[in-house]
Amino acid sequence: MQAEIAVAEHPREQAINIMYAVQGHYGYLPDEGLLEAAELLDLTPLELEELATFYDFIYRRPVGKYVIHVCDGVVCWMFHENSVFEYLCQKLGVCAGEISADGLFTVLPTACIGFCDHAPAMLVNGRLYGPLTPLLIDEILEKLKTEYCDLVVCK
Amino acid sequence: MFEEVLFKNRRPDRPATLDEYRQSGGYEALIEAVKQRTPDEVRQLVTDSGLRGRGGAGFPTGRKWGFIPADAGFPRYVVPNTDEMEPGTFKDRVLVNIDPHLVIEGIILSGYAVRAQTGFFFIRPSYELDAQLIEREVEVARQAGFLGNNILGSEFSFELVVHRSAGRYICGEATAQVNAIQGNRAHPMKDRHMASDGLWHRPTIVNNAETLACVPHILRQGAEWFKGLARTKTGAGTKLYCVSGKVNQPGCYELPIGTPLREIIEGSAGGMMPGSELKAVMPGGASTAYMPAKYYDVEMDFDPLKAVGHRLGTAAIMVFDQNTCLVAATLNLMEYFARESCGYCTPCREGLPYIRDLLWRIEAGEGREEFIPMLQQMARHMDSSYCAFAPGAAESVLGLLKYFLDEIREHISQKKCPFAEAYRPHRKLWYPAE
Numbered sequence: 001m002q003a004e005i006a007v008a009e010h011p012r013e014q015a016i017n018i019m020y021a022v023q024g025h026y027g028y029l030p031d032e033g034l035l036e037a038a039e040l041l042d043l044t045p046l047e048l049e050e051l052a053t054f055y056d057f058i059y060r061r062p063v064g065k066y067v068i069h070v071c072d073g074v075v076c077w078m079f080h081e082n083s084v085f086e087y088l089c090q091k092l093g094v095c096a097g098e099i100s101a102d103g104l105f106t107v108l109p110t111a112c113i114g115f116c117d118h119a120p121a122m123l124v125n126g127r128l129y130g131p132l133t134p135l136l137i138d139e140i141l142e143k144l145k146t147e148y149c150d151l152v153v154c155k
Numbered sequence: 156m157f158e159e160v161l162f163k164n165r166r167p168d169r170p171a172t173l174d175e176y177r178q179s180g181g182y183e184a185l186i187e188a189v190k191q192r193t194p195d196e197v198r199q200l201v202t203d204s205g206l207r208g209r210g211g212a213g214f215p216t217g218r219k220w221g222f223i224p225a226d227a228g229f230p231r232y233v234v235p236n237t238d239e240m241e242p243g244t245f246k247d248r249v250l251v252n253i254d255p256h257l258v259i260e261g262i263i264l265s266g267y268a269v270r271a272q273t274g275f276f277f278i279r280p281s282y283e284l285d286a287q288l289i290e291r292e293v294e295v296a297r298q299a300g301f302l303g304n305n306i307l308g309s310e311f312s313f314e315l316v317v318h319r320s321a322g323r324y325i326c327g328e329a330t331a332q333v334n335a336i337q338g339n340r341a342h343p344m345k346d347r348h349m350a351s352d353g354l355w356h357r358p359t360i361v362n363n364a365e366t367l368a369c370v371p372h373i374l375r376q377g378a379e380w381f382k383g384l385a386r387t388k389t390g391a392g393t394k395l396y397c398v399s400g401k402v403n404q405p406g407c408y409e410l411p412i413g414t415p416l417r418e419i420i421e422g423s424a425g426g427m428m429p430g431s432e433l434k435a436v437m438p439g440g441a442s443t444a445y446m447p448a449k450y451y452d453v454e455m456d457f458d459p460l461k462a463v464g465h466r467l468g469t470a471a472i473m474v475f476d477q478n479t480c481l482v483a484a485t486l487n488l489m490e491y492f493a494r495e496s497c498g499y500c501t502p503c504r505e506g507l508p509y510i511r512d513l514l515w516r517i518e519a520g521e522g523r524e525e526f527i528p529m530l531q532q533m534a535r536h537m538d539s540s541y542c543a544f545a546p547g548a549a550e551s552v553l554g555l556l557k558y559f560l561d562e563i564r565e566h567i568s569q570k571k572c573p574f575a576e577a578y579r580p581h582r583k584l585w586y587p588a589e
């Protein structure tokens with residue numbers, strides 16, 4: 001990580017990459033990770049916190065191994081209103097942001113993920129899925145639970 | 156039959172490789188440019204071609220490049236914008252996945268035209284796998300000598316870096332994007348001229364990925380050819396139309412710019428879904444107003460849409476049918492915009508939640524007649540905000556008020572959403588027990 005910062009002409013430019021790297025290590029961005037990252041970047045913790053809380057894909061609280069980003073954009077909404085989200089939460093026994101009992105999943109609502117031609121859609125581990133049906137969601141969850149797959153770093 | 160330009164290397168299952176791109180004439184424009192054309196000649200060709208930005212504002216690309224003062228210093232930067240967080244828009248994702256080298260060549264050429272040294276490929280986190288694809292293909296291009304120092308033996312050196320965002324709509328706005336790349340909180344900087352005072356106070360040009368993908372073709376086949384692709388007199392080139400919503404075949408289609416809406420929906424997109432009738436479309440993403448069915452024959456290009464009081468935006472056509480409640484749709488959009496507001500200026504930060512709450516009350520059956528002028532006034536007030544985000548957010552509200560006032564009034568008089576019990580095929584799928 002230090003090497004990445006050293007090659008960058010402007011260290012601050014690496015802020016997001018560093019936060020992703022720390023997040024990859026801890027599974028989310030905890031306070032101590034934020035402090036370490038800020039030090040590496042030569043920023044005050046507050047300056048970095050300001051960035052961390054600005055973005056959707058930096059998690060300041062613990063999350064499951066897989067974060068399910070459910071699109072709540074208007075095209076997906078046309079096809080399911082809020083039901084994909086409700087279905088997932090019910091199925092996993094969680095509310096938004098919580099971790100499922102097996103530690104695997106967190107469900108979050110997300111802005112349009114650019115898969116509107118397959119609405120309703122969601123994003124898990126870098127992959128876009130849609131058009132979703134209850135059956136397809138069950139299949140995706142089952143697969144994630146049982147099959148090994150590489151984590152796409154920026155999850 | 157019209158021949159695709161940007162999508163000509165489209166394959167069913169994978170992106171085109173460097174070799175395939177080269178077989179279709181790829182990188183010839185770059186080779187010719189660095190050997191035989193000056194940067195100014197490249198810029199002039201792009202100006203003559205009439206190419207207008209595909210990122211939403213439609214600004215003439217050649218003219219934007221010309222804003223860099225002749226005596227401006229170095230280094231200079233170009234920023235290919237693939238943030239693409241405008242709801243309904245997915246063309247850049249499709250484009251990058253069809254022909255990554257077309258986009259890369261376009262970026263290098265834009266760098267050549269403005270004498271830049273570095274490009275920052277700005278990409279959103281939902282497209283992480285596409286970011287990895289671009290990184291791989293950039294390396295391939297470097298191995299082939301199209302990137303790096305002294306490209307093809309010329310004086311021109313250029314690097315392309317993939318910059319990952321962490322997801323926030325405002326980062327798509329050009330000046331906010333500059334802040335984001337620098338690792339600052341991404342609020343817009345409307346009082347700075349990017350062409351002389353952009354990234355690290357250096358000349359910087361932000362262009363949409365689709366805009367840049369047009370450039371190699373313009374250089375190879377000429378400005379007149381490019382103009383001739385359009386269906387309208389004032390337009391130029393082809394356009395990637397993203398069609399989504401209640402149509403049979405949603406997707407991203409390349410067509411001559413200015414193709415009438417009717418042809419796009421009934422031709423490429425396979426018509427309306429069974430049981431659906433067209434009620435309205437958003438012609439260019441969530442920041443453009445609803446356009447009612449009476450404009451079905453309008454030519455989908457910047458000027459014809461402007462003439463009827465609408466905007467082409469990103470040409471992401473979202474199709475709403477008679478069963479979709481537009482008050483609820485607008486409420487969904489306001490929730491989105493209120494959440495994504497960067498919070499830098501007051502009208503947007505305070506006004507959008509205010510609009511959202513009024514819509515929420517109307518949708519919940521608690522609406523009152525006086526809410527209508529309140530909505531009207533607050534939506535207009537968005538024009539006094541700092542950047543184009545809030546006026547864009549207000550467009551759906553203004554469209555709703557202009558064309559679907561009756562629908563709002565029905566909510567108010569019936570004290571509930573008139574669609575609540577209407578036919579909604581999707582509910583059966585998700586709530587079989589009902």
Ligand SMILES: Cc1cc2nc3c(=O)[nH]c(=O)nc-3n(C[C@H](O)[C@H](O)[C@H](O)COP(=O)(O)O)c2cc1C
Binds near residue numbers: 237367
């Ligand atoms: C709120 C907001 C969001 C924007 N998002 C994007 C985007 O995601 N992608 C994009 O290319 N342009 C976006 N734009 C437009 C850019 O500011 C800029 O005009 C564009 O990238 C310039 O490229 P062009 O001249 O090739 O169109 C956005 C503008 C605003 C006001």
Ligand code: SF4
Binds near residue numbers: 342343496542545
């Ligand atoms: S209009 Fe909204 S997005 Fe733009 S600067 Fe103001 S608060 Fe930020």
Ligand code: FES
Binds near residue numbers: 077114115116119121
């Ligand atoms: S609206 Fe859901 S992916 Fe675009």
